[in-house]
Amino acid sequence: MPRPPYHVAIFRYRRNGEDAVGYGEARRDMLEMAKLQPGFLGMDSIEGEGGEGVTLSYWTDEASIRAWRAQDELGVIREKSRRGWYDHYDLQVARVERAYGWSSAEDGDGTEWDAGSP
Amino acid sequence: MPRPPYHVAIFRYRRNGEDAVGYGEARRDMLEMAKLQPGFLGMDSIEGEGGEGVTLSYWTDEASIRAWRAQDELGVIREKSRRGWYDHYDLQVARVERAYGWSSAEDGDGTEWDAGSP
Numbered sequence: 001m002p003r004p005p006y007h008v009a010i011f012r013y014r015r016n017g018e019d020a021v022g023y024g025e026a027r028r029d030m031l032e033m034a035k036l037q038p039g040f041l042g043m044d045s046i047e048g049e050g051g052e053g054v055t056l057s058y059w060t061d062e063a064s065i066r067a068w069r070a071q072d073e074l075g076v077i078r079e080k081s082r083r084g085w086y087d088h089y090d091l092q093v094a095r096v097e098r099a100y101g102w103s104s105a106e107d108g109d110g111t112e113w114d115a116g117s118p
Numbered sequence: 119m120p121r122p123p124y125h126v127a128i129f130r131y132r133r134n135g136e137d138a139v140g141y142g143e144a145r146r147d148m149l150e151m152a153k154l155q156p157g158f159l160g161m162d163s164i165e166g167e168g169g170e171g172v173t174l175s176y177w178t179d180e181a182s183i184r185a186w187r188a189q190d191e192l193g194v195i196r197e198k199s200r201r202g203w204y205d206h207y208d209l210q211v212a213r214v215e216r217a218y219g220w221s222s223a224e225d226g227d228g229t230e231w232d233a234g235s236p
Contacts, residue, residue, distance in 0.1 A: 054174070
């Protein structure tokens with residue numbers, strides 16, 4: 001990931017449990033489409049046992065998110081999503097202003113990092 | 119949630135699987151502390167089977183996030199976290215600029231909403 005600022009699209013959802021195969025295929029298609037899109041930095045998905053999940057997609061700027069979401073193919077997937085897979089979802093588009101973290105080490109206190117601010 | 123802008127702290131992690139009881143207690147303590155903090159809007163946690171998870175906490179502004187993270191008690195929990203519970207984690211602080219979503223309905227196409235832009 002680059003130094004901030006960059007943008008994140010936070011997609012939170014609850015699935016209805018239907019059509020796991022179709023859902024899985026659409027997820028893969030969406031990731032492949034995102035990878036081809038200018039400004040794409042990465043994607044991270046977590047899903048819990050109850051069908052609630054969050055997908056974070058990272059982008060260099062907000063215009064890249066808009067361009068990605070405006071694609072016709074994504075509109076088709078969105079229609080299918082609503083008819084078949086989700087109870088509800090929301091999307092928040094946000095500008096990342098600071099980022100830092102920590103990783104453990106085999107011995108010692110681990111490593112702290114700070115990607116800084118704009 | 120209010121109309122944008124507001125702020126989100128995106129905490130991504132992988133747990134090492136140790137000390138589930140101590141970890142659970144610290145999570146509850148952190149949520150209770152956040153609820154008492156000025157500017158707190160809400161918290162949303164998802165954890166997958168492999169110990170990877172994300173916690174989104176929402177705040178009216180960035181100063182509220184800084185004040186929350188600067189508390190002594192949170193510093194104690196952070197030290198325990200590093201020694202006992204996580205393989206790695208990172209935190210991104212971001213300003214939410216747009217938000218919208220969709221909910222299913224028993225009959226019909228469901229409900230679309232748009233919380234607007236700043």
